Amino acid sequence: xxxxxxxxxxxxxxxxxxRGAATRRRLLDATGALLESKGLRDLRVVDxxxxxxxxxxxxxxxxxxxxxxxxxxxxxxxEQSAPLVDLLEPRWSGEAGLESARRLVDGFLLFWDDHRxxxxxRNLAAQEGDQxxxxxxxxxxxxxxEGLSRKVAENAVAGIAPYAAAAALVAMxxxxxxxxxxxxxxxxxxxxVVETTARIVFHTVSGPIGP
Amino acid sequence: xxxxxxxxxxxxxxxxxxRGAATRRRLLDATGALLESKGLRDLRVVDxxxxxxxxxxxxxxxxxxxxxxxxxxxxxxxEQSAPLVDLLEPRWSGEAGLESARRLVDGFLLFWDDHRxxxxxRNLAAQEGDQxxxxxxxxxxxxxxEGLSRKVAENAVAGIAPYAAAAALVAMxxxxxxxxxxxxxxxxxxxxVVETTARIVFHTVSGPIGP
DNA sequence: TGTACATCAGTGAACGCGCGTTCACTGATGTAC
DNA sequence: TGTACATCAGTGAACGCGCGTTCACTGATGTAC
Numbered sequence: 001x002x003x004x005x006x007x008x009x010x011x012x013x014x015x016x017x018x019r020g021a022a023t024r025r026r027l028l029d030a031t032g033a034l035l036e037s038k039g040l041r042d043l044r045v046v047d048x049x050x051x052x053x054x055x056x057x058x059x060x061x062x063x064x065x066x067x068x069x070x071x072x073x074x075x076x077x078x079e080q081s082a083p084l085v086d087l088l089e090p091r092w093s094g095e096a097g098l099e100s101a102r103r104l105v106d107g108f109l110l111f112w113d114d115h116r117x118x119x120x121x122r123n124l125a126a127q128e129g130d131q132x133x134x135x136x137x138x139x140x141x142x143x144x145x146e147g148l149s150r151k152v153a154e155n156a157v158a159g160i161a162p163y164a165a166a167a168a169l170v171a172m173x174x175x176x177x178x179x180x181x182x183x184x185x186x187x188x189x190x191x192x193v194v195e196t197t198a199r200i201v202f203h204t205v206s207g208p209i210g211p
Numbered sequence: 212x213x214x215x216x217x218x219x220x221x222x223x224x225x226x227x228x229x230r231g232a233a234t235r236r237r238l239l240d241a242t243g244a245l246l247e248s249k250g251l252r253d254l255r256v257v258d259x260x261x262x263x264x265x266x267x268x269x270x271x272x273x274x275x276x277x278x279x280x281x282x283x284x285x286x287x288x289x290e291q292s293a294p295l296v297d298l299l300e301p302r303w304s305g306e307a308g309l310e311s312a313r314r315l316v317d318g319f320l321l322f323w324d325d326h327r328x329x330x331x332x333r334n335l336a337a338q339e340g341d342q343x344x345x346x347x348x349x350x351x352x353x354x355x356x357e358g359l360s361r362k363v364a365e366n367a368v369a370g371i372a373p374y375a376a377a378a379a380l381v382a383m384x385x386x387x388x389x390x391x392x393x394x395x396x397x398x399x400x401x402x403x404v405v406e407t408t409a410r411i412v413f414h415t416v417s418g419p420i421g422p
Numbered sequence: 423t424g425t426a427c428a429t430c431a432g433t434g435a436a437c438g439c440g441c442g443t444t445c446a447c448t449g450a451t452g453t454a455c
Numbered sequence: 456t457g458t459a460c461a462t463c464a465g466t467g468a469a470c471g472c473g474c475g476t477t478c479a480c481t482g483a484t485g486t487a488c
Contacts, residue, residue, distance in 0.1 A: 010463085017451075017463055039339040041252030046441065055466045060443070124335050127389070128250040159410050161403035167394055168408050171386035172379050178338070183378055192372035197379050199370050200415050207414075221430085228430055228484075257474065266433045271476070 010061050024062045026052045031069045035117040040070060040125060067125075071132055074122040077115045078140030084108065088147030091154075092206050101202035105173060106194050112177035120178060145170050151205045160204075169201050221272050235273045237263045242280045246328040251281060251336060278336075282343055285333040288326045289351030295319065299358030302365075303417050312413035316384055317405050323388035331389065356381050362416045371415075380412050 009015055016024065030051035034043055043066050049056040063069040084107045087100050112119055125133035149166035156162075176183075180193045188196075220226055227235065241262035245254055254277050260267040274280040298315045302308070323330055336344035360377035367373075387394075391404045399407075 014463065019451075020464060023464075039252075041250075041339075044441065045443085056442080057444075057466055058464080061464075065442085120338055124338060127331055127335060159406050161399050161407050163397060164394060164399040164403045164407040165411065167390070167397075167399070168383050168387055168404075168411060171390065172383035175382035175386055176379055179378070179382065183375060186374060186378075188372050188375040188378070192375045193379075195370050196372050196375040200376065200379060200411065203414065203418075204411050225430065230484075231431060234431075255474065256476085267475080268433055268477075269431080272431075276475085 011064065012061070020061075023052075023054070023058065027054075027059060027062060028069060028073055031066070032073055032118055035070070035073075035121050040066070040121050043070075067130075067132075070118070070121060070125075071136065073118050074133065074136045077118045078122070078136055080115070081108075081111050081140050081144070084111070085143045085147055088144065088151065092151060092202065097206055098198065098202045101198040101205070102194060105176070105198045105201060108173045108177045109180055109190070109194065112174075116178075123174075123178075141170055141174070148201075148205060155206065165204055169204055172200065173197060222275065223272070231272075234263075234265070234269065238265075238270060238273060239280060239284055242277070243284055243329055246281070246284075246332050251277070251332050254281075278341075278343075281329070281332060281336075282347065284329050285344065285347045286350075288329045289333070289347055291326070292319075292322050292351050292355070295322070296354045296358055299355065299362065303362060303413065308417055309409065309413045312409040312416070313405060316387070316409040316412060319384045319388045320391055320401070320405065323385075327389075334385075334389075352381055352385070359412075359416060366417065376415055380415060383411065384408060 010020060014020075027048060030048050031043070034047055034051060045056050045059050045066060048066070048069070049059050052058075059069075063072075084104060087104045087107070090100070091097070092100050122133050122137055126137045145163075145166045147166075148169055149162045152160060152162040152165045176193055176197050180190060183193055184190060221231060225231075238259060241259050242254070245258055245262060256267050256270050256277060259277070259280070260270050263269075270280075274283070295315060295318045298311050298318070301311065303311050333344050333348055337348045356374075356377045358377075359380055360373045363371060363373040363376045387404055387408050391401060394404055395401060
């Protein structure tokens with residue numbers, strides 16, 4: 001976050017003026033745009049610089065390398081999932097509870113639709129073992145996982161470990177958010193995806209589960 | 212598959228003899244081994260050659276580039292999930308059904324434990340948009356998704372779209388398989404993960420779901 | 423069993439591209455008085 | 456309002472590394488007779 005707002009400083013420690021902050025912003029935006037069409041592994045400093053119409057040397061005034069720029073983007077984006085946590089505040093019961101689950105899932109999909117490229121890249125890097133990206137991902141998802149975990153724990157059910165269940169649900173939601181467009185080409189509508197996923201979440205969280 | 216067994220041919224069309232097939236095999240094994248410690252984007256032809264104790268030129272007798280070698284690996288590995296489909300054959304009901312779900316989830320985790328590096332890389336490449344890796348992934352998961360989908364369809368429940376539900380469950384299982392080791396460092400045991408995930412699967416597939 | 427030939431297999435060495443990165447410099451902006 | 460100075464910002468041009476890739480060649484293996 002600090003890495004993205006105006007308080008950021010150049011790598012040599014200078015404070016950033018208006019002009020510098022704007023350039024940094026443009027570099028980040030270009031990075032995000034390029035991620036839409038290519039993976040992190042094909043993203044060159046030269047490309048980013050060219051996209052902004054500047055010299056590669058400029059890039060190095062603000063970021064040590066491409067990863068650092070992407071990480072800054074991922075941090076900023078990750079924070080925008082915060083509002084979803086509010087949906088986990090009230091008790092989920094009956095039709096109103098199901099409705100909350102729907103909003104959670106729908107919010108997740110919207111969040112991904114808005115930031116697909118950055119989120120995908122963040123997760124790829126995290127899975128490849130990059131600890132910085134892991135941390136950023138956890139920071140973003142942890143509150144949701146914990147919120148769900150608390151809910152599961154409230155109605156303790158044999159066989160269900162709250163944290164494992166919450167992790168499983170978050171895993172499912174994230175993956176559905178990442179893939180729902182593909183799924184839709186297989187005939188499931190977006191509404192189907194949301195409703196179905198929401199019901200699985202709701203029932204795991206609040207229904208009694210057993211054979 | 213053809214790409215992996217002895218019937219494979221060199222890139223110039225020559226048939227492969229015993230010696231050539233063995234070299235190809237060693238190159239693939241080295242590729243798999245290196246994927247354990249580095250991502251696809253850091254995997255160099257030079258590294259693979261060195262690992263096998265051969266010249267880079269040798270690599271090019273068998274594969275056009277690193278991607279092609281990894282793809283061959285992914286194909287071979289993907290096929291090994293086939294036995295899991297058998298678990299979807301019988302009707303799932305009562306305790307026996309839950310037990311089948313457990314075996315499915317457990318099998319998924321074992322499958323990933325055995326081939327983590329290759330599967331992770333396959334999925335990363337697929338998500339980055341590489342169609343060849345997408346196809347390989349689908350080929351491996353499609354039978355499972357369809358099996359689950361049929362089961363969901365058998366007890367039609369309001370609000371649940373069978374294919375969407377099956378996709379969600381597969382998404383969840385795959386992610387749990389990929390992440391269960393991390394989860395265990397958060398306190399959930401492997402048994403917790405299997406039992407919890409299995410119950411979510413079982414209940415989505417065979418239980419009535421509604422508010 | 424031996425010889426000649428065809429094909430399979432492996433490689434040393436080199437070329438060249440593309441990218442990351444840096445440096446010394448110019449230009450822009452801000453501020454003190 | 457103008458001038459001098461400090462700091463911020465941007466860049467052209469170059470260097471060099473590392474890797475992908477190829478080619479002409481040597482060596483190994485197989486087979487026909």
